[in-house]
Amino acid sequence: MHLSLKLALALVALCQLPLALAAAPANSAAPAQAAVDAQWQTYMARSDELRKLDDNFIRTEIKRLGLKKPLQPAYTKEFGFEPNQPTPWFKSAEGKATMAAILSLQTPSGGWSKRTDMTKARQPGMAFGSEKGYIPTFDNGATSTQMTLLAKAYSATGDKAYQDAFARGLQLILNAQYPNGGWPQNYPLVGDYHNYITYNDSLMVNLMFLLRDIAKGEGDYAFVSPAQRQLAQQSLDQAIQCALNTQVLVNGKATVWGAQHDPLTLMPAKARAYEMASLTSAESVWMVEFFMGLENPSAEVIESVHAAADWYDATKITGKVWVRGDADLKDDPNAPPMWSRFYELGSNKPIFGDRDGAIHYEVGKVSKERREGYAWYATSPNKILKHYAKWAKKYPRAQ
Known part of the structure; x- marks a missing residue:
């Protein structure tokens, strides 16, 4: 996709995206292009409005209470509750208290944060999340998890408060979706790599599964x-098309996806210093799994899955194991196939990053801290390839 120079400059300022990737010739403003530009302008304006809505709400509260800064909610790695609850739980005292806390922690814009204890209700003057840059977010299952709980809660109790909160959350998801069908990590937008279309931590797929269930309107929905x-x-149809458009072509052949993609060029993009622009084996698993679960998949989707399976077969590492922290792979003839987490664009060579931004071709070159603190290899593709063997018989490749 190409944007006019004027709009590209605006997006660079608001998204902090590289100008070299965003800019397009100034004479590209044909009627069709003008319509695309208008979509993006509307999108950016809406994000800005919702950001101000969230900020003004907190600012007004702390001013009224005489606070200098917002109070901080309790931090927790997940959300402080088990999402998979039976129907009776939503009618119990514990369930009602947890759901009341979730309702209280929904931002004015409609979403939820991550790493915040959502068993404790928000108090006046308190921030909506423990991590400032992730309020609200879709990262680490945030917002999609709360939406699932709200659907179950309303189905179990009929309490309209859950239905209303669900509607607000759905609107946020629709608002957050880029005109090209992808979702950023955080919304309203906060800039930097958080604005990239995000496959990491199954973010895109979590939202797509949720939308699929909503569209079906069955069970809890x-x-x-x-x-x-x-x-x-x-929204789901747009997301599927975005996933097809972002599947990386190398020498004209479809491969898999990056952990995150630039929302303008749709190419894989760099996030943290040790997360390079690359092909990723682990994050792509979820997209392939979602595609194989579609009823009546299109010819494009069918080819996408076959192409991804081909890539996994071509890049697998056999007879080796890696223990987190080790500088070398160990021989093990009985080990299942594994894959490097990241592969270099164009060459398919495994690559490894470090906090200083350096890129290495051997895991042993990475600092001990990053070898111990990051999963550089994955075996998760084995599960989907087992599923693929059955799926491929039902949906053979077009001749």
């Missing part, structure tokens, strides 16, 4: 209105 179901299906 039977309460969803026809209009909401239609909007969810339209």
Whole structure:
């Protein structure tokens, strides 16, 4: 996708994206391009409005209470609760208290944060999340997890408060979706790599599964209105097309995906210093799994899955194991195939990063801290390849 120079400059300022990737010739403003530009301008303006909504809400509260800065909610690695709860739990005292806390921690813009204890209700003057840059976010299952809980809670109790909060959350997801169908890590936008279309931590797929369930309107989602179901299906269709468009082509051949993609060029993009622009084996697993779960997949989706399976077969590492922290792979003839987490664009060579931004071709060159603190190899593709063997018989490659 190409944007006019004027819009590209605006996006650079708001998204902090590299100008070299964003800029397009100034004479590209054809009627069709003008419509695309208008979509992006509307998107950016809406993000800005929702950011101000969240900020003004907190600012007003702390001023009224005479505070110098917001109070901080309790930090926790997950959310402080088990999402997979039986129906009776939502009617229990514990369930009602947890759901009340979740309702209180929904931002004015409609989403939720991560790494915040959501068993404790938000108090006046308190921030909506423990990590400032992730309020709200879709990272680490945030917002999609709360939406799932709200659907179950409403199905179990019929409490309209859950239905209303669900509707607000759905609207945020729809608002956050880029015109090209992808989602940023955080929304309203906060800049830097957080604005990239994010496959990391199954972010895109979590939202796509949620939208699929909403669009079906079955089970816990039977309460969803026809209009909401239609909007969810339209959003899902856009997301599927985005996933197809971001599947990386190397020498004209489809491969897999990056952990994150630039929202303008759709190419894999660098995030943290040790997370390079690359092909990623682990994050791509979830996208392939989602595609194989689609009913009546299109010819494009079918080819996408076959191409990804080909790539996994070509890049697998056999007869080796890696223990986190080790500088070398160890021989093990009985080990299942494994894959490097990241592969160099174009060459398919395994690559490894470090906190100083250096890129290495051997895991042993990475600092001990990063070898111990990051998963540089994955075996998760084995699961989807087992599924693929059955799926491929039902959906053979077009001749």
